[in-house]
Amino acid sequence: MEGLRIETIGTVLALLCALWLRPWRLLKGPLLTPALAALVLLPLLWLTPQFMPAGLRVQLSGASLLVLVLGWPLAVPLLAVVALLVxxxxxxxxxxxxxxxxxxxxxxxxxxxVLGAALRRWLPANPFVYTLGRGFLGTAVSVFVAGALMRWFQPLGHDGSLVAVWLMAWGDAFLTGMVCAVFAAFVPQWLATWSDARYLRPPGADR
Structure with missing residues (x-):
């Protein structure tokens, strides 16, 4: 268990921080539906490598999508439940x-x-910035960096190359970008990080 120190400490700190914000209050609204759907679908994504032929590693994260849909404080404890199910x-x-x-x-x-906060700070409030920036490119960067760090800290049992990590990150990016675009168009209430007032306001409305 010595090699799991960073995972244990980091996870505990993240959970404490998330629970301190009382994210369960969000479940009283429309986010309950996507939260329950995530508890059904996300364990299947995380279980996939265990039931595939040896040497074939297909691993999607779904964490970035969960943050965009539920927000970070609710996504973290839900991810913990997903790990227990796995x-x-x-x-x-x-x-x-x-x-x-x-x-x-x-x-x-x-x-x-973090990337989402940077995009909100430095780029204009535009639906394409949200779907392409946060949903697509932001997911690719987040998942790739996380995968690269995992292979740095956990080299044993993770012999896939960074090229494979990069390709899988784009798989997550396509999934997240597509879902965000669909949700923003048809069920924006299922996106905790979306705001009609912010992203659909007419040009020059803030002047």
């Missing part, structure tokens, strides 16, 4: 569940939060 339903032990929670969940989710 532990209970899968064939691996609790160590893999903790590694997945940190490197596939908390780290890319936090990076997506």
């Amino acid at each position: 532990w209970g339903l899968g064939t691996e032990g609790p160590q893999l569940a903790l590694i997945q929670l940190w490197w596939l969940g908390v780290v890319p989710a936090t990076l997506a939060l």
Whole structure:
């Protein structure tokens, strides 16, 4: 367990920070539906490598999408529940569940939060900035950096090259960008990080 120190400490700190913000209050509104859907679908994504042929690693994160849909404070404890489900339903032990929670969940989710804040600060409020910047490119960067860091801190058992990490990051990016675009167009109430007042205001309305 010595090698899991960073995962354990980081996960505990992230959970404490998220729970301190009382994110469960958001479940009283329309976000309950996507939260329940995530509890069904996300464990399937995380369980996929356990049931594929040896040597074929297809691993999606979904954490960046979860941040855009639910917000970081609610996404982090939900990711912890997903990791518990993966532990209970899968064939691996609790160590893999903790590694997945940190490197596939908390780290890319936090990076997506930071990149999203930077885009809000430095780029105009535009639907394309949201879907392409936060949903697509932001996800690709967040997932790739998290995957690269995982291979730095957890080299054993993660022999995939950075090229493979980069390609899988784009898979996450396409999924997140597509879902964000659909939700923004048809069910914007399912996006905690979306605001009609911000992203759909007429040009020059803030002057």
